Amino acid sequence: MNKILICLSYFRTARSILPLIKILSKDNSFDVNIFLYRQLGTVIRDYNYQYSDVDLLVDDIKKLDVNIFYNLEPYSESSDYITKSLKKFFLKDDFNYVFFDETNLKITWSSLLISYYFSSNKTIKIGFQEGSPDYQDETFISMSNGLGYMYDYLFLIGDIDVEEALKINKDLKGRCFAIGLPIYDDYKKSYDNKCKKNILLFITSFTKQSGKSSIFKPLEPKHILKSGLLQYANENKSKLLIKEKIKIKSKSLAFKSLESSNVIVSYNDDILFNNLSNIKICIGAPSTLQLLFFFLRIPTIIIKKPYSGRLSKFKNYKYLVDINKIKINKNYIKNLDINYQNNFAKRMIGNFDKESIDIFYYHFKNSFKKKFTPNLLSHYRLLKFLSFKKFIFILFPYLYKKIQYYYFNVIKKI
DSSP: OEEEEEEEOOHHHHHHHHHHHHHHHTOTTEEEEEEEOGGGGGGGOSSOOOOOHHHHHHHHHHTSSOEEEEOSSTTOOOHHHHHHHHHHHOOTTOOSEEEESOOOOOGGGSHHHHHHHTOOTTOEEEEEOOSOOOTTSHHHHHHHTOBTTTBSEEEESSHHHHHHHHHHOGGGTTTEEEOOOHHHHHHHHHOOTTSOOOEEEEEEEEOTTSSSOOSSOOOOHHHHHHHTHHHHHHHTTOEEEEEEEOSSOOSOOTTGGGOBTTEEEEOOHHHHHTTGGGEEEEEEOOOTTHHHHHHTTOOEEEEOTTSSOOOGGGTTOTTEEOTTTOOOOHHHHHTOOHHHHHHHHHHHOTTSSSOHHHHHHHHHHHTOOOOOOOOHHHHHHHHHHSOHHHHHHHHSHHHHHHHHHHHHHTGGGO
16 A cells, blocks of 8 residues: 655645545545645634634545644744654654645745655655746746755646746656646536626736735726726626635725626635636636636636736737737627637646546656655756755755754743
8 A cells, every 4th residue: 555645735735636635535555644734734723713715625634534634833934843743743754655735945834844854765755836936936946946855756737837847957857747737627527618608707916905015016996997898798798707816815805896786806716616617708817726717718818017927837828918908899709719728728737638637647657666866966956046055954954943943942032
């Protein structure tokens, strides 16, 4: 039996691979164990709080035939707590495979410390891509250079991500694969293409009310009014759903002023997902969420800078528009080339034409053969974009742990 540990840190990344976890939990050839830390550790709060999407996700995980372990101190970034948790629950060679829902080399995120703990020669580590950062962004470069430090094999979203990662790190050849987003397979099963398409969807980038600053200009109600989207909805007896992107669930919504009997403004994911089959067209800022509409073959328009998010895989898309110049009307929508869009999507989404679980099993049986040991070239690539201090902490993460412990328990108490 293959004994595996799946380390889950964030709601969105964990949710995207949950269908894969469900299938593995039913496979008698796997003994599945889950370690929850960082954001997903918040479910063991000891005071009254509002039930959230995070809790619902963990409730779903609890229903599975898996063993679940929590970080001893879910709110702490302290590597000391992570190490105590690992030592309490696991031996260093307990698992044949360890999976991570994110692969950032940022030492304060604790994932690297977990990876180093399971450094036994019998343990192969596999990472999943988190989000869709620009390919020149430190997040993507860090992920691509994590081979041997964070993981031995890497699952990316699409073929284009694989190509870009290989440009950064040639050692990834034969070690990184496009798997898509497993949760999309579930959405496809429930998607009804015969439903009435009476919803126009607008997805914002971060707004002034998002709770997060941004290098991009915020989208505002005036952009929807100027684009003709609202007028088109009224003329065609369609509803306009405005999905706001937020980090903090504030009471204030930037597009609240547009709400009416046929305009819905919400940050709630459920409203969107429960109406997927009714969406006629999607227009919005580039994000990982936008990939879902490409996947479901829904006509999709992407807003370009300065009112958008990072373009990454969308930068060469034909329907990349200036929100100040576009005019949505019947002819514009009629002239969208869905065949072009589908061909474009095939490179962005690994499971566009096949299911993620089939891709996973293929590579599990044929690709996950041996660990990767970083060499001098690996170290050189890291030094090219990291400071020397960060580089040393990645090579010796427990040095960081000792310094952190000394800082919090000695210096701050003086």
